[in-house]
Amino acid sequence: MCILTACTPDARVDYQALVDIPQPDSFPERAPWSVNVHPMVGTVALGQKLFSDRSLSSDGTVSCGNCHRQEVAFSDAPEKRSTGVNGRTGGRNTPPVQNLAWMPSFMWDGGINHLEVMPIAPFVNEVEHNISLKEVVRSVRRSDYRRDFKRAFGDTSITAPRIIVALAHFMMTKVSSQSPIDSFYRRERLLSNAERTGRVLFNEQCGSCHSGALLSDFTYKSHPGSRVGSDVGRFLVSQVPSDSFQFKTPSLRNWKYTAPYGHAGQWATLEEVLQDWHTQGEYLTADEKASLLQFLSLFNDSEFITL
Amino acid sequence: MKNSILAIAAMAVTSILFTGCERHHHGENGSLNVEFEHLWGMNQLPFSIGTQYVHPMTGDTMTFTTLKYYISNVELTKEDGTVQFVPNSYYLVDASNPLSALLSFDSIPSGHYTGISFLVGVDSTRNVSGAQTGALDPANDMFWSWNSGYVFIKAEGTSPQSTMPNAIFKFHIGGFQGVNSGLNRVSMSFGGGMAAVQEVASPVVHLAVNPAMLWCANGVCFPGLAQVSHLMMPNAATAQRAKAFSEGFSFEHLHN
Incomplete structure (x- = not known):
């Protein structure tokens, strides 16, 4: 059996395995929305790939990672306001992506109530990604993602809910607790x-x-x-x-x-x-x-x- | 002890016998279909996207480019008064797509049904539970990205009375919580008739929907398009319009 599977590195990875979100003793309880959200190895890997995909914008220049860069705690420092498609300027300062599982809501005004629906806002915002969810799905279907979806969800169906779930799972793993x-x-x-x-x-x-x-x-x-x-x-x-x-x-x-x-x-x-x-x-x-x-x-x- | 065991055994046998009888007569499932017909105003003009109408009360002239709304949490009332909840019942009716206006409730227990009840909109749970699929897929363009929640009713078009650029009007109506909730439950009987659901027969219930009710209901009118042509978030005005729209549903007839 080992001999048969050794030729495929995938065989050693359990893509359905849950990714542990640590719960430091000093942190509060996690936000209620997060109770039924369970990042897995496959969904997190897919989310990471989507996070850095610039094709998910109307002019092909903006990925989530453009304005959420790890070297500045997934913020867009030192920019006051970030730059979106066609050089347009965003409305508010980009917050860091960190410890999101403990946040009851998202955005500066708290308008977003669940991490899974968070990615919709920058996608459709005309000064950020400026792309509809239907167009996001079309773009992902055109790209090389079939294997990633199969690993993440068990089949190759590419849908908007799966895309935003994967992005949420990736972001949820960004826990800063080693200061x-x-x-x-x-x-x-x-x-x-x-x-x-x-x-x-x-x-x-x-x-x-x-x-x-x-x-x-x-x-x-x-x-x-x-x-x-x-x-x-x-x-x-x-x-x-x-x-x-x-x-x-x-x-x-x-x-x-x-x-x-x-x-x-x-x-x-x-x-x-x-x-x-x-x-x-x-x-x-x-x-x-x-x-x-x-x-x-x-x-x-x-x-x-x-x- | 022995008597107790005998009693339990007797009850079990009786229960099995009775259940068996029930299954023999009524145990099969069937389907019930509901078709929404969009009819404009008191005169019930056939409504379609792209056709110009005059509102009978406000006098505004308008042409819709979009009319979509959610129907969810369907309940059917049986002749004995019991209520059958239709699980996972979420539907997006699009006036431009006749197929979307024909709702089919499958696996309904056979029986005679005398009425229906449903939400115009999406229950609060599904508004706060992250990514949803099917009719609730956010790619259907019925989800507010910046203020999480579903748009329950989307009505867009053009009107010479509108003061918006390109003479458009846009009503995005929703809100699932608080005083500005746009969630309304509609209940109605089948006019004294009964829809007979059987394994081999799927009755069709026809309901009328009057989009003109977005501007007037029960003799009370809201500001016309010259004053308000743009409602895009949950507030007191959208809550009023949502209630008025929900009052525009009525039973037409049914076929067994």
């Missing part, structure tokens, strides 16, 4: 005096919104300096007037790689974010700022951007 703070949470490391001071300051000044190990409560808030242009944020999807100009609390994990910050990329540095708080009367001394930034540096995961 220095994660070592601290696992009791493998201690905090320096400055880091301890920064932690206290952070919890006092920022921790009510940037809460927990993921540094987000995933609700919608108006931050000093977050009103930029006419983008009304959460109101767009909720139609509740009090939600105007509110945006989802972003995780600060991997901030070192993902500047600029804010939904419009309006802050080039964390110092600028703190400066906006300063103008609101939340004064921090230079030493306090330094301690705060030192503590926040613990949330940068160099392994995530290189593996």
Whole structure:
């Protein structure tokens, strides 16, 4: 049997095997939508291939990976706004693809309720991929994907639901949990005096919104300096007037790689974010700022951007 | 103990005998078909995509390029009042495609059915459960990409009254939660008649759908196309129109 199968490398890979999404003790429970989502070796591999496929755009230049690059934690740093088809500029700052299994909703306004339907938005957006799902399916059918679908789903049928499921499975595997703070949470490391001071300051000044190990409560808030242009944020999807100009609390994990910050990329540095708080009367001394930034540096995961 | 065992055995035998009788008379499954006929206004003009109509109440002139809507969660009422849920019943009716307007419910228990009930739209569960297939495949262009959820009713076309570029109108109506929900259940009897579902007979129930109800229902009219020609997300206005559209379904006749 071994002799017969040895000639095909596929025989050694179980494409239906589940891919483990780690659950660090410090992380909250996973988001409800993720309970029935089970990435497999085959679907993740297919998703990765689709993620980098530029043919899935109206002018053949834009892949998901154009604006979600691993070396910057799958964000599009240092761009304030990303470039889509025909050089068009996107509406908001591109968020990093990380720890999505714990996010209850997606986009700065939380308009998307499940990771599997997330890819539809950039596909059909006229300044991003500018391509209908029917055209995406046609493009994938024209390309060399039949074997990938067979491995992922057991047959070669190429459909829109399968494409977006595979993309979701791939993105869900992007877990950043190997930063220095994660070592601290696992009791493998201690905090320096400055880091301890920064932690206290952070919890006092920022921790009510940037809460927990993921540094987000995933609700919608108006931050000093977050009103930029006419983008009304959460109101767009909720139609509740009090939600105007509110945006989802972003995780600060991997901030070192993902500047600029804010939904419009309006802050080039964390110092600028703190400066906006300063103008609101939340004064921090230079030493306090330094301690705060030192503590926040613990949330940068160099392994995530290189593996 | 012995008596108990005997009693259980007797019940089992009785149960098997009764079940056997039931199966003999009514146990087979059949199909029931429902055909939607689109009829415009009180005068019930035959409706088709690409034909110009005048709205009898608002007076607006309009030509549809698209009319699509979801029918789901179908329930059939039997003559004894029991309700038969049709599993996995999701249908996208497209007025430009007659085949899509003929819904076939297969594997329905034989019997006499006196009424039908269905959602105009898609239940909340399927709106929050990620990638769906079949009629709910997001490639059918009935899914809001930026504010997750299905468009329950899509009506598009042109009108000289519209103030939009190229005189278009676009109504994308949906919303599965909260005060602006556009989800409505329609229930109706078969006018006192009965659809006799048998293994060898598939009755056809004809229902009328009046697209003009998007602008007026029960004598109350919404703003005409000169005022509102563009509704693209769940809000109070789309919730009203969804309810009005759902009231435009009526029983016509049935064939056994």
